[in-house]
Amino acid sequence: MAYMETATPNTPKTDHGKPLLMRLGVGLFAIGMVAVLAVFILFAAGMDELPVWLSVAAVVITPLGLALGLYALVREHRGK
Numbered sequence: 001m002a003y004m005e006t007a008t009p010n011t012p013k014t015d016h017g018k019p020l021l022m023r024l025g026v027g028l029f030a031i032g033m034v035a036v037l038a039v040f041i042l043f044a045a046g047m048d049e050l051p052v053w054l055s056v057a058a059v060v061i062t063p064l065g066l067a068l069g070l071y072a073l074v075r076e077h078r079g080k
Contacts, residue, residue: 018072018076019072019075019076021068021069021071021072021075022069022072022073022076024065024068024072025065025066025067025068025069025070025071025072026065026069027065028061028062028064028065028068029061029062029065029066029069030065031057031061031065032057032058032060032061032062032063032064032065033062035054035057035058035061035062036058036062038054038058039054039055039058042054
């Protein structure tokens with residue numbers, strides 16, 4: 001009977017997780033999405049004047065985290 005070989009070796013990965021930029025980007029994006037949800041919930045609850053820091057977090061941190069995560073992804077892909 002023929003034995004099939006796999007294309008990739010069966011050695012364990014030495015890479016322990018994603019790069020720091022990727023983790024930072026995902027974390028910032030998650031914080032920004034929580035801020036967006038908080039803005040929606042507070043606005044639906046009838047609050048007209050929301051704190052400025054919450055609006056800034058929703059508007060700035062979310063796309064910053066997305067951009068940082070995409071940059072880390074492209075940088076990681078080009079490094080291989």
